[in-house]
Amino acid sequence: MATIKFDMVIRGGKVIDPEFGFGKDATILINDGKIAGIEIESPELKKQIDKLPKDKIVDASGKLVVPGLVDIHVHLREPGREDEETVVSGCRAAAAGGFTSICCMPNTTPRIDSQEAVKFVQDRAKDADARVFVVGAITKNIEGKELAEIGDLVKVGAVAITDDGNYVQNPEIMRRAMEYSRMFDIPVMEHAEDQFLSTGSVMNESFQSTRLGLPGTPSVAEEIAVLRDIALSRLTGARIHIQHISTKETVEAIRTAKKEGLRVTCEATPHHLILTDEEIGKKFNTNLRVNPPLRSAKDRDAVIEGLMDGTIDCIASDHAPHSAEEKDCEFDQAPPGMIGLETTLGLIKAFLIDKGLLSWADAIRKMTINPAKILDLNCGTLAVGAEADITIIDPDKQWTVKPKEFFSLSRNTPFDGYKLSARVYKTILGGRIVFER
Ligand code: DOR
Numbered sequence: 001m002a003t004i005k006f007d008m009v010i011r012g013g014k015v016i017d018p019e020f021g022f023g024k025d026a027t028i029l030i031n032d033g034k035i036a037g038i039e040i041e042s043p044e045l046k047k048q049i050d051k052l053p054k055d056k057i058v059d060a061s062g063k064l065v066v067p068g069l070v071d072i073h074v075h076l077r078e079p080g081r082e083d084e085e086t087v088v089s090g091c092r093a094a095a096a097g098g099f100t101s102i103c104c105m106p107n108t109t110p111r112i113d114s115q116e117a118v119k120f121v122q123d124r125a126k127d128a129d130a131r132v133f134v135v136g137a138i139t140k141n142i143e144g145k146e147l148a149e150i151g152d153l154v155k156v157g158a159v160a161i162t163d164d165g166n167y168v169q170n171p172e173i174m175r176r177a178m179e180y181s182r183m184f185d186i187p188v189m190e191h192a193e194d195q196f197l198s199t200g201s202v203m204n205e206s207f208q209s210t211r212l213g214l215p216g217t218p219s220v221a222e223e224i225a226v227l228r229d230i231a232l233s234r235l236t237g238a239r240i241h242i243q244h245i246s247t248k249e250t251v252e253a254i255r256t257a258k259k260e261g262l263r264v265t266c267e268a269t270p271h272h273l274i275l276t277d278e279e280i281g282k283k284f285n286t287n288l289r290v291n292p293p294l295r296s297a298k299d300r301d302a303v304i305e306g307l308m309d310g311t312i313d314c315i316a317s318d319h320a321p322h323s324a325e326e327k328d329c330e331f332d333q334a335p336p337g338m339i340g341l342e343t344t345l346g347l348i349k350a351f352l353i354d355k356g357l358l359s360w361a362d363a364i365r366k367m368t369i370n371p372a373k374i375l376d377l378n379c380g381t382l383a384v385g386a387e388a389d390i391t392i393i394d395p396d397k398q399w400t401v402k403p404k405e406f407f408s409l410s411r412n413t414p415f416d417g418y419k420l421s422a423r424v425y426k427t428i429l430g431g432r433i434v435f436e437r
Pocket of ligand 1 (some may be wrong): 075107164165166191289290291292320321336337338
């Protein structure tokens with residue numbers, strides 16, 4: 001073996017890198033913050049490792065060692081609502097949840113629709129515990145009326161555009177946004193919700209909303225939005241990424257679009273893969289209010305099926321912090337959103353992997369290389385030369401969700417008290433241990 005230079009190792013764990021094979025016990029060699037090699041330890045290598053300082057040898061026996069997780073849908077509330085989340089606190093929560101790269105959404109106050117706003121977030125993220133990729137707005141103030149200066153946003157590093165939280169209701173504006181996006185070959189991320197059909201609603205339109213007397217959004221509000229943008233992608237050739245998909249019809253529409261060869265990708269959140277609108281009537285827990293709303297069991301099952309057959313490319317948390325004051329009110333008065341960075345991995349293990357619906361390899365693929373490829377991010381892999389962003393997972397660790405222990409500044413999760421079955425052991429960012437339990 002040619003000698004590989006290294007200054008840190010992770011040994012004893014089962015390495016899962018979706019790009020290069022699965023489930024092998026191997027030692028990861030790191031040099032100067034980058035992956036230097038993945039090796040089965042020979043006696044010579046063992047001797048070399050023994051010369052390292054003890055704190056540079058990470059023992060991962062009995063653990064899974066995977067590329068640092070990537071979450072392409074996160075709301076950091078800075079600027080504007082630093083009481084709910086800052087860039088630094090959101091990155092701390094990300095590290096605790098095993099995420100080394102996150103993409104932040106532009107619906108802050110002010111919005112991320114200018115070069116200054118992109119640079120502000122990038123600056124705040126400089127020494128944080130995760131890499132932050134900024135997604136800029138499609139339209140000024142995410143109002144859907146006038147395009148943001150998309151070229152300017154891309155010039156300073158925006159990796160995609162979205163008006164997340166709002167749907168770009170005007171198809172002519174969306175067409176032009178897609179045409180611009182092609183000039184830079186960035187994806188347009190789409191919050192798919194026809195607002196004429198959803199205005200005033202607080203949950204899914206269903207038997208449950210009728211029973212509870214709450215106004216509902218029909219699932220067709222999402223389907224119409226998605227079908228329009230698939231048609232616009234066909235017209236313009238733009239890459240589109242449908243965010244937080246929640247309905248059976250959306251899964252079918254995307255499956256068909258992919259078969260046609262259109263440049264369409266999509267994500268699902270843990271909550272749409274696990275919960276249904278039936279939960280709402282049980283506790284009226286305002287943390288169950290989310291956009292798009294929790295749907296029926298038929299929709300939830302279709303989203304799981306889409307994840308299993310590859311229609312859904314990746315899992316994203318849609319981490320959406322809200323303060324206790326804002327959520328401590330009647331169900332219909334609460335703002336939509338729930339946090340997810342610190343529960344996503346454990347939820348996916350307990351509700352999908354443990355139930356035999358997803359393998360570890362597929363789950364890791366959908367939380368690393370797949371999301372990275374959707375946005376052309378330089379992460380999500382253990383390839384030699386890549387940044388040493390690594391997550392070490394205790395794959396059978398039983399734990400109970402206790403929001404008061406979260407690193408996020410917000411506590412709005414409906415999964416309080418849930419018993420989960422895998423947990424992050426250590427998170428490594430560029431060869432630096434940023435989180436350990
Ligand atoms: O539930 C949601 N909350 N959905 C969104 O699209 C926006 C998010 C937020 O910013 O709170």
